Structure formats: C-alpha cells, structure tokens
Amino acid sequence: MxxxxxxxxxxxxxxxxxxxxxxxxxxxxxxxxxxxxxxxxxxxxxxxxxxxxxxxxxxxxxxxxxxxxxxxxxxxxxxxxxxxxxxxxxxxxxxxxxxxxxxxxxxxxxxxxxxxxxxxxxVTLANPKIDGNEMVGASLVFNQLVENITRVGPTEASVLLLGETGTGKEIAASAVHLASNRKTQPMVILECSGLTETLFESELFGHVKGAFTGALYNKHGLVEVANGGTLFLDEIGDVPYELQIKLLRLIETGTYRPVGSRETKRSDFRLICATNQDIFSMVERGEFRRDLYYRINVFPIKIPSLNKRKEDIALLTNAILQRIDDSGKYIVTDSAINLLREHDFVGNIRELRNILSRALVLANTQIIDRNVIKTCLEIDRKIGGHSESETDLKGNELRYLQRLIESVNGDKDKAATLAGISTRSLYRKLQ
CATH class of the missing domain: 3.30.450.20 (PAS domain)
Incomplete structure (x- = not known):
C-alpha cells in the first residue's frame, strides 16, 4: 500500500x-x-x-x-x-x-x-446460534420476522402479531419490547381468552373495594402497572364485543376508570396485541369493531408457523433442550432431526417442546435417536387423535387438552406443564 x-x-x-x-x-x-x-x-x-x-x-x-x-x-x-x-x-x-x-x-x-x-x-433479540433466551433461527422467514421487529421496535407504533397457536407470539412481543425505548420499564401481559366481562375489566383497569362480590380490597389494574412500559394483550380476538368499546377508549385517550370508581386515571404505554384468529374476517362478520381493528393493526407482523421454517428445527431443538435441561449432556442424532422435519406440526414450537420434553423422559441414554422421537410422535397421535376432518383449531386444541388431562389422571398442573402453558392458561382454554 x-x-x-x-x-x-x-x-x-x-x-x-x-x-x-x-x-x-x-x-x-x-x-x-x-x-x-x-x-x-x-x-x-x-x-x-x-x-x-x-x-x-x-x-x-x-x-x-x-x-x-x-x-x-x-x-x-x-x-x-x-x-x-x-x-x-x-x-x-x-x-x-x-x-x-x-x-x-x-x-x-x-x-x-x-x-x-x-x-x-x-440485533440482540435473536440469534442464529444457541445462546441465552433469544429468539432462535436462521431461515429466510425467520430473518424477515426479526427484521420487522427490529424496524418497529424503536417506534411507538402499535403492533399486531398474527400467527397460529404455539408459534411464539409472546416471545415476539417480548422482543418488540426489548427493542423499544421502553425496555427498562415493565411489559405487562393480559391473556384475553376466557375472561368474563367483570374479570376482564378488573384485570385491565383494576377495581375498588366493594365494586362487586368478592372485591374485598382495592386492586391496581394491569394498565396502571404498564405505565411507561408495554401492554401486551394476548388473544385480542377473544375480547367480548361489548368490552371492545372500553378498550378502544383506553387506546385512543390513554384514560380509564377502575371498576366501581369515578376517578379517571391515565396511563402511557406501548400496545402490542396478538391473535391466532383472522381478525379482518371477524370485522367483516361484525364480531370485532372496525375502529378498534385499525387502532391495533398499525404494524402487523406475521409469525411464521414451524412448518414454514423447518430448516430451523435443528437450531430450535438444541435451544429447547438446553432450556429444558441446561446440563448440555443430551445429543439429538441427525436421523432424529430429519424425522422431526418430516413431521406436520399442528402445535408449532410448543408442540416441538412437548415432544422433546417426552424424549428426555423416554431416552435411556444421553443420545436422543430416531426411535425415541418416533415413540414421542406416536404418543402425541394417540393423545391428540388428529384426523383429516378435524379442521377447527380451537376444537383440536380443546380435544388435545382434555385427552392430555386424562392421560395424567386429571392432574391439571402436570397437564399444563406437558402442554407448555401455565395452569391458569389451561383453565381458560378449557372454558
């Protein structure tokens, strides 16, 4: 030179x-x-x-x-x-x-x-290798997801996460929050599925003592807790129509009133919503308010199903195993990975986690081979009882959970653990 x-x-x-x-x-x-x-x-x-x-x-x-x-x-x-x-x-x-x-x-x-x-x-919210608790993947559709999160994260735009059950919408919501200027403040989660009108308002807005039967003390709502941070409404499509106007008013004005109170409060939060339903079709059928739809759908992000990112299965398998058992002693053979790639995942990443949890129980050695995975898949088919005619996602999920509970002799805590959800979520899905 x-x-x-x-x-x-x-x-x-x-x-x-x-x-x-x-x-x-x-x-x-x-x-x-x-x-x-x-x-x-x-x-x-x-x-x-x-x-x-x-x-x-x-x-x-x-x-x-x-x-x-x-x-x-x-x-x-x-x-x-x-x-x-x-x-x-x-x-x-x-x-x-x-x-x-x-x-x-x-x-x-x-x-x-x-x-x-x-x-x-x-980009620290995702990783193409196994390291920590970030989103994991390297496929084209995964990279597009990460790029969308990276772009919208630093803004104040409301985000609507769209994807099938088990695709990791809550993890994606957390990634949006961590990419935002509000990351040092709390991200508060409300699962909207299965909530009654009173319970929804109480959870979201809080209540004062004596507001309804069982309201024995004042309670802060999640909106108040989320002040300065992020409010994540999971399964927004399940919010009853009569409550959607109150949610719309909260989003538009940032104001709300606890149940049983005349005091108007204010909260500054970033809104993220998620659903596994076709919200636009619900709007067309009159099941979801059009004005609310346009409020929450400022920046929609499609979460790809596991069937559309099967090249990530090897990475995901190793990441999930490390998170289930951090000893690092288990090894999954290439033939077992290939069998997983051939599988049609109805429950997406959550289903993959369930399969691997079973594999740790069934493996006689530290090697998880094709036979172990095959046995895990056969157990899944026996419990789930999937058939070509069963096309209703909620119906499939309910049948799966009911049979899973039967397989563990009615132990709902154990069934929830096997399903990869909280016991509270299990009860709501059963409702």
Missing part, C-alpha cells in the same frame, strides 16, 4: 468515527477502504494491506451476497442511489450473529455513486 493511500484511509477512518456504531467505507466494487474504532472493537481488525471485500469479511463468501442468493443492500443502493437497509447473518469473533445493515451511498457532483458507508448494528 502506498503512503498516500495509507493517509487517505486514515482520513476515512477518522470520518467514520463520527458514527456511534460499527461502520466501514466500501467502494462500488465491494472493496473495504476503512473501518471505524467501533467496528474494530466489535468485529475485529481488517487487514487493508491486501484487498478486503465486504462479502468476504462479513459472510466468508467468495462472491457478492446477491450472487450467493442473499439480498445485497450495497447493490440495491448502487442502483437506486438511495439508502438501503436489510438484516443479514454475519460472522463475528463471537460466531454468527444477526446484524441490521444500513447502506448510505456517497455521490459525486454528477450524482454517481463513489463510495458507500455501511453501518452495522447487532
């Missing part, structure tokens, strides 16, 4: 240090010219004495990302001449990580792109 080019690169590095996140300067030919101090601290040094390319440093590819089947924000920014953003999985000193990439083109006086500034922000 010539002395003049070395000095030029030093000037570039000084310019990049103005960014508080890792940043590199890249040519339209993908060559890295300089990096800032934050990049060195997080991703390590790049040897610029030899030609270094962004796709090689970040992905260990030998060709640019778009030629390797991935979205390339640099290529897109070169064509549009405007800022581009995408979520990628990058190699780092800590292994593979999800990274939010933003490309800023630098134009000359003729409007042609001369350089790109690439800003890299690690």
């Amino acid at each position: 010539s002395i003049s080019l070395q000095y030029i690169n030093q000037d570039f590095a000084t310019m990049l240090n103005a960014y508080d996140c890792p940043a590199i300067l890249v040519t339209p030919e993908y060559r890295i010219l300089a990096s800032n101090q934050r990049y060195l601290e997080i991703f390590g040094a790049i040897d610029l004495d030899q030609p270094a390319y962004c796709y090689k440093a970040s992905h260990h590819h030998e060709i640019p990302c778009d030629q390797a089947g991935e979205a390339c924000p640099l290529s897109a920014a070169g064509i549009s001449g405007k800022k581009q953003r995408v979520l990628h999985i990058h190699h780092s000193p800590r292994g593979k990580e999800h990274v939010d990439i933003e490309i800023l083109p630098i134009l000359d006086d003729k409007g042609e792109v001369k350089f790109f500034v690439e800003l890299l922000k690690s």
Whole structure:
C-alpha cells in the first residue's frame, strides 16, 4: 500500500468515527477502504494491506451476497442511489450473529455513486446460534420476522402479531419490547381468552373495594402497572364485543376508570396485541369493531408457523433442550432431526417442546435417536387423535387438552406443564 493511500484511509477512518456504531467505507466494487474504532472493537481488525471485500469479511463468501442468493443492500443502493437497509447473518469473533445493515451511498457532483458507508448494528433479540433466551433461527422467514421487529421496535407504533397457536407470539412481543425505548420499564401481559366481562375489566383497569362480590380490597389494574412500559394483550380476538368499546377508549385517550370508581386515571404505554384468529374476517362478520381493528393493526407482523421454517428445527431443538435441561449432556442424532422435519406440526414450537420434553423422559441414554422421537410422535397421535376432518383449531386444541388431562389422571398442573402453558392458561382454554 502506498503512503498516500495509507493517509487517505486514515482520513476515512477518522470520518467514520463520527458514527456511534460499527461502520466501514466500501467502494462500488465491494472493496473495504476503512473501518471505524467501533467496528474494530466489535468485529475485529481488517487487514487493508491486501484487498478486503465486504462479502468476504462479513459472510466468508467468495462472491457478492446477491450472487450467493442473499439480498445485497450495497447493490440495491448502487442502483437506486438511495439508502438501503436489510438484516443479514454475519460472522463475528463471537460466531454468527444477526446484524441490521444500513447502506448510505456517497455521490459525486454528477450524482454517481463513489463510495458507500455501511453501518452495522447487532440485533440482540435473536440469534442464529444457541445462546441465552433469544429468539432462535436462521431461515429466510425467520430473518424477515426479526427484521420487522427490529424496524418497529424503536417506534411507538402499535403492533399486531398474527400467527397460529404455539408459534411464539409472546416471545415476539417480548422482543418488540426489548427493542423499544421502553425496555427498562415493565411489559405487562393480559391473556384475553376466557375472561368474563367483570374479570376482564378488573384485570385491565383494576377495581375498588366493594365494586362487586368478592372485591374485598382495592386492586391496581394491569394498565396502571404498564405505565411507561408495554401492554401486551394476548388473544385480542377473544375480547367480548361489548368490552371492545372500553378498550378502544383506553387506546385512543390513554384514560380509564377502575371498576366501581369515578376517578379517571391515565396511563402511557406501548400496545402490542396478538391473535391466532383472522381478525379482518371477524370485522367483516361484525364480531370485532372496525375502529378498534385499525387502532391495533398499525404494524402487523406475521409469525411464521414451524412448518414454514423447518430448516430451523435443528437450531430450535438444541435451544429447547438446553432450556429444558441446561446440563448440555443430551445429543439429538441427525436421523432424529430429519424425522422431526418430516413431521406436520399442528402445535408449532410448543408442540416441538412437548415432544422433546417426552424424549428426555423416554431416552435411556444421553443420545436422543430416531426411535425415541418416533415413540414421542406416536404418543402425541394417540393423545391428540388428529384426523383429516378435524379442521377447527380451537376444537383440536380443546380435544388435545382434555385427552392430555386424562392421560395424567386429571392432574391439571402436570397437564399444563406437558402442554407448555401455565395452569391458569389451561383453565381458560378449557372454558
């Protein structure tokens, strides 16, 4: 490298240090010219004495990302001449990580792109490897989910999570909360399914002593607890129609009154809702208020079913096993993973967790092989009794829970543990 080019690169590095996140300067030919101090601290040094390319440093590819089947924000920014953003999985000193990439083109006086500034922000709410309690995955649909969460998280927009039972909507809601500016404040959860009108209002708004039979003391509602943080309403589609107007008023004004009180209170919260139902169809049938629908549906996020992200099953299997038993002694064979990939998951990730919980009980050694998984799946079929004609999701869920309770001789606590839900949730689903 010539002395003049070395000095030029030093000037570039000084310019990049103005960014508080890792940043590199890249040519339209993908060559890295300089990096800032934050990049060195997080991703390590790049040897610029030899030609270094962004796709090689970040992905260990030998060709640019778009030629390797991935979205390339640099290529897109070169064509549009405007800022581009995408979520990628990058190699780092800590292994593979999800990274939010933003490309800023630098134009000359003729409007042609001369350089790109690439800003890299690690996404801590998800992980393409097994580590901690983050969301786990590396498939395309999973990365799209993480990208949506990363984009909406720092905003105040209301989020509606849409997905089948067991896909991990509560985990996704937690990820939105952790990506927000309210992450140091509480995220309060209300499961709307199975609540009576009085109980719903009492749980959400609180009540004063004597407001109804059994109200023996004043109670703070979840809205008050969520002040400054996030309110997560799970299964929003199950809120009775007559209560939806009160929920709408809360969202629109931020005000509410505890049951039995004349005092109006105020709460500042970020709203996240989730449902496994087709809310728009409910609106069309007159079962869900249209005005409430548009209030909660500011930024909808579709949570993919496990059947649509089966390439993540190996990662999920190891992550779930570590969370069930942190000894790390259990190993799942490739043939067992392949059998899981062939399985049609009705209950999604929750069903996978149940299967693996059984596997730990049935395995005679630390090796979970294909035969163990096959036995677990056969138990599931015997309990669930699925058939092609049973297309009602709630009916399937109810039948499954009832047979599960029968299999453990009526022990609802044990049945709830096997189903991967709380005992309270089990009682509500049975109602």
